[in-house]
Amino acid sequence: MAGQSSAASAQTGKNPFLRSVAALSTVAGWCSAAMIVAAVAITCQMIFIRFILNGSTIWQTEAVIYLAIAATLVGLPYVQLLRGHVNVDLIPLALPPKGRFALALFTLSLSILMVGVVLWYGYEFWHLAYERNWKSDTVWGVRLWIPYAALPIGFALFLLQLIADLVAVILRIDTPFGLEES
Secondary structure, eight states, rough: OOOHHHHHHHHHOHHHHHHHHHHHHHHHHHHHHHHHHHHHHHHHHHHHIISSOOOOOOOOOHHHHHHHHHHHHHHHHHHHHTSSSSOOOOOHHOOOOOHHHHHHHHHHHHHHHHHHHHHHHHHHHHHHHHHHBBBOOSSSOOOTTTHHHHHHHHHHHHHHHHHHHHHHTTSSSOOOOGGOOO
């Protein structure tokens, strides 16, 4: 963890906006981890109920699915903060520093645009579920706006982290693609 926090501080410098976004992304990472732990605990409880007590389960499978999806979406900004997404840096390594900078601006801008579109439709989908009071077709009958909230929340935080990454590159607080200039 010490290496991760130093990597995050290297990307933020003393910029208050970048530090705030990094803090939000870290909180999102902890929430994501908590959701995974909760999903594992619920799975263990479900196994105990089914195979030890020979009982039926009503809500457990659906809750684990929603928690796993929400953990993935809410964890996006934290993974972006740590640069944990899979990337291929063959082209950035081959480019000179100015070309690498231009490519970083282009890819981050394109990513911001794409995530913004997904955020827009994710919010619209969540709002529709909330407005129409959609419920799942299971015995549990969960109000779907609750698990669907992970869409706009996760993508809004991811978008914010991408914007912070772009700002860090523009202000030269961070290097393009995290690569040291040669």
